[in-house]
Amino acid sequence: MRPIQMVDTKNQYLKIKTEVDAAIHEVLDSAAYINGKAVQDFTLALNNYQGSKHTIPCANGTDALQIAMMALGLQPGDEVITPSFTYIATTEVVALLKLKPVFVEVDPVTFCIDPAAVRKAITSKTKAVVPVHLYGHAAPMEEIMQIAEEFGLYVIEDNAQAIGCDYTFSNGTRKKTGSIGHIGCTSFYPSKNLGAFGDGGAIFTNDDVLADKMKMIANHGQSKRYYHDLVGCNSRLDSIQAAVLNVKLKQLDQYIAARQKAAAFYNNAFANFPQITTPAIASYSTHVFHQYTLVLNGVNRDGLNAYLAEKKIPSMIYYPVPGHKQQMFAAFALEAYHLTVTDWLTERVISLPMHTELDEEQLQFITSETLNYIHSV
Ligand SMILES: *Cc1c(COP(=O)(O)O)cnc(C)c1O
Numbered sequence: 001m002r003p004i005q006m007v008d009t010k011n012q013y014l015k016i017k018t019e020v021d022a023a024i025h026e027v028l029d030s031a032a033y034i035n036g037k038a039v040q041d042f043t044l045a046l047n048n049y050q051g052s053k054h055t056i057p058c059a060n061g062t063d064a065l066q067i068a069m070m071a072l073g074l075q076p077g078d079e080v081i082t083p084s085f086t087y088i089a090t091t092e093v094v095a096l097l098k099l100k101p102v103f104v105e106v107d108p109v110t111f112c113i114d115p116a117a118v119r120k121a122i123t124s125k126t127k128a129v130v131p132v133h134l135y136g137h138a139a140p141m142e143e144i145m146q147i148a149e150e151f152g153l154y155v156i157e158d159n160a161q162a163i164g165c166d167y168t169f170s171n172g173t174r175k176k177t178g179s180i181g182h183i184g185c186t187s188f189y190p191s192k193n194l195g196a197f198g199d200g201g202a203i204f205t206n207d208d209v210l211a212d213k214m215k216m217i218a219n220h221g222q223s224k225r226y227y228h229d230l231v232g233c234n235s236r237l238d239s240i241q242a243a244v245l246n247v248k249l250k251q252l253d254q255y256i257a258a259r260q261k262a263a264a265f266y267n268n269a270f271a272n273f274p275q276i277t278t279p280a281i282a283s284y285s286t287h288v289f290h291q292y293t294l295v296l297n298g299v300n301r302d303g304l305n306a307y308l309a310e311k312k313i314p315s316m317i318y319y320p321v322p323g324h325k326q327q328m329f330a331a332f333a334l335e336a337y338h339l340t341v342t343d344w345l346t347e348r349v350i351s352l353p354m355h356t357e358l359d360e361e362q363l364q365f366i367t368s369e370t371l372n373y374i375h376s377v
Pocket of ligand 1 (some may be wrong): 060061062063086087089090132158160161186187188189199200201
């Protein structure tokens with residue numbers, strides 16, 4: 001059996017090596033390392049894939065979120081509602097910009113932000129909501145957009161884990177996650193579903209004014225060369241990364257199908273065990289399985305993690321500490337939070353290897369060893 005990895009970017013690369021290497025060499029020959037043709041081509045292709053009006057490439061997913069929030073003209077102390085159960089980048093940029101993160105609960109079944117909790121957390125200072133499409137499953141965007149409209153809030157989607165996910169509205173309209181809110185943000189970190197060979201990110205919007213502003217912010221607030229109208233930053237996707245992403249974008253739907261196939265194998269193997277809850281898929285969402293995450297019921301999670309490690313099967317806890325328990329947010333009256341669903345999930349989730357290169361032999365081994373542990377305790 002081939003060694004099992006949490007994410008197997010090496011074997012994925014080997015299958016497209018000729019095309020990727022040629023694309024990289026084309027950039028090397030052009031010497032247009034920044035803003036070259038590859039960046040323009042990729043931006044256009046991604047914009048078509050998303051069905052978005054504007055796509056703005058940038059240096060990474062965290063910058064994408066930061067640039068999005070900078071563009072909204074928020075004032076220090078303005079409140080931004082985010083789930084507590086997410087990767088730190090979602091909330092870190094809120095605090096970095098001197099805004100106040102307000103942590104809310106997630107749904108225990110989909111792991112995504114709970115609209116009822118969002119509604120309850122709204123105050124006169126609330127300006128924005130950041131739903132996260134966690135693990136590759138869409139947050140309930142229709143309800144979030146309704147709440148946002150009712151209270152005049154901006155919605156920034158954190159789509160770093162869900163590129164390619166489809167959302168179906170109650171009237172049957174389908175959209176890609178990341179193209180539903182006022183702004184969508186994504187990451188091309190190597191292990192993401194559309195991963196570069198380094199850092200990268202992108203911002204989506206259908207709003208012309210916000211698009212212009214975000215383009216400027218990502219480029220030192222520059223309107224024309226050496227004229228800087230806004231305080232911005234320097235956040236660029238480089239041409240080599242864009243060249244790699246251009247090749248991989250063409251494979252994205254196949255990559256998603258491979259992840260879904262692995263998830264189906266897992267689901268099937270774990271179907272009849274009350275100790276294991278497999279990932280649910282809401283009727284409005286597809287699942288692109290950035291992670292395959294189980295909720296354990298009455299099983300020693302750290303024991304399973306250690307047992308699998310002994311068998312050379314990697315597994316991960318995403319995430320062991322929720323936002324409302326992070327030291328970096330100590331200034332935000334964290335002791336007042338009682339997020340019981342989030343705390344409950346934090347203690348019970350475990351993610352198994354999930355990538356495009358898992359074969360049946362590996363999946364069989366992972367599932368049988370997981371069940372071995374569950375039966376042994
Ligand atoms: C990866 C990730 C980010 C940050 O992306 P980077 O490119 O690593 O900066 C933000 N939010 C979520 C949910 C992520 O998974």
